[in-house]
Amino acid sequence: CNFSGRVQRYSEAKTRQLQILNHVRGLSQGEKANFQLHSLLDFEKLQSQLCSCGNYLVFHQYHTVGQVRLAKASFCKNHLMCQLCAIRRGAKQVQGYLGKYEQVVAKNSSLRPYMLTLTVKNGDSLPERFDHLQNSVRKLLQRRRDFVSKGLGKTQLGKSDGGVFSYELTKSKSGWHPHCHMVVMLDPENPIDFPFDTRPQKYDKEAWSKLSP
Ligand SMILES: [Zn+2]
Structure with a gap:
């Protein structure tokens, strides 16, 4: 059941949660007052929730079917602040999306999942940078819908037969770096065509041509 691997993952997440x-x-x-993105966040509550989240995990082993299941635990469900709850949420989403993915591939076996990352320039203000990214992604998705359903306009994302995405916000010395990770379903014969000057510089032309699902 890879039980020790699972406990190890929870353990590492618990360590990051405590950090x-x-x-x-x-x-x-x-x-705390300046924490703009979560201006409604109750820090006292968050602290006690993080403190007690996932402090005990009771697993049941089912010999006959060869499975180990998490039977008892208490989780805080603050997936944005709690690493433990984030990996649980991720696992649930994978389960949920896997069925859809299998459906799509059964219908069109030539489709493959590709990772697509969309980003904007770093900046000092997270709300401003995030709004810019979010508005741009919405515009892009609307253009794709217009193209797919009404044949209007033209967008490279129209080549995808669907996908899922989520936002990720990171911070470095050069400021906030909000970005959007997507998994898009594409036909390898008809990949998204990026203008060469917008591609990550670490890939030269030859490396880029080997891009794979
Ligand atoms: Zn939690």
Whole structure:
């Protein structure tokens, strides 16, 4: 059942969760008030939730079917702040999307999943940068819908037969870096065509031509 691997993953997530808890505890009242993206966040509640989330996990082993299942646990469900709840949410989403994926591939066996990352320039203001990314993604998806359903306009994303996406927000010395990760279903014979100057510089022309699903 790969039980030890599963416990190891939970254990690593719990360690990162405690790092976030310590970070939150170290924030001053002013810093908490300035936390713009989650202005409604109740920090006291969050701290106690993170503190108790996933502190015990009871697994049941079912000998006859060779399975180990998580039977008892308490989770805080703050997937944006809690690593443990984030990996559980991710696993549930994978389960949910896998059925859809299999349906799509059964209908059109030439389709393959491709990772697509869309991003904007880094900046100092997270709300401003995130709004810009979110508005741009919405515009792009609307253009794809117009193209697919009404044949209007033209967009490279129209080549995809569907997909899923989520936003990721990271921060480095050069500022906030919101970006969007997508898995899009494409026919390898008809891939999305990026203008060469917008491709990641680490790939030269030859490396890019080997791009695979
Ligand atoms: Zn949690």
